Amino acid sequence: MIYSLDKINEMAEGDEEFVQSVISVFLEEVPNDLAALETALEDENYQQVYQLAHKIKPNVDLLGMEQTRAAALEIETLGKNSANMAEIQKVFPILQKDITQVVGELKKDFNL
Numbered sequence: 001m002i003y004s005l006d007k008i009n010e011m012a013e014g015d016e017e018f019v020q021s022v023i024s025v026f027l028e029e030v031p032n033d034l035a036a037l038e039t040a041l042e043d044e045n046y047q048q049v050y051q052l053a054h055k056i057k058p059n060v061d062l063l064g065m066e067q068t069r070a071a072a073l074e075i076e077t078l079g080k081n082s083a084n085m086a087e088i089q090k091v092f093p094i095l096q097k098d099i100t101q102v103v104g105e106l107k108k109d110f111n112l
Contacts, residue, residue, distance in 0.1 A: 003102045004064030022062065023110055027103060030059050034099050037075075041089055049088060050079030053095075060099070068098040 005019065012018040033056050040048035053076035060068040071094045078088045106112065 002065055002067070002098060003105065006064055007062055020110070023106055024112070026059055026063065027106060027112060030056060030099055031103055033059075034096060038092070038096070041085070041092060044085050046079050046082040046085075048079075050076055053079055056095070056099075060102075063102065065098060065102065068095060068102075071095040071098070 008019050008022050012022075033052050037049060037052040037056070040052060053072045057069055057072040057076060060072060071091050074091050075088055075095065078084075078091070
């Protein structure tokens with residue numbers, strides 16, 4: 001398991017509905033943002049790459065996904081600085097693999 005509910009549970013203070021709602025929002029938004037990020041990479045749109053990585057970062061952080069957060073931060077920084085697109089494309093598969101894996105795990109773990 002590459003995610004942890006510790007941060008969410010701490011915020012929820014026992015409110016299971018809150019936990020479910022955070023998970024639902026993650027499952028609705030993050031895969032779409034990831035797909036849009038992939039398109040932005042293909043289009044070499046640095047501004048869009050930066051914005052989408054910036055948007056994904058707190059979502060993965062909330063689930064305690066440290067490696068994924070680091071990848072999102074690196075993509076965000078490279079996009080903001082209009083760095084070499086090849087560098088961003090090296091990091092993107094890590095982000096994509098982790099998010100895809102966690103989406104599958106969350107759907108299974110929460111019967112969604």
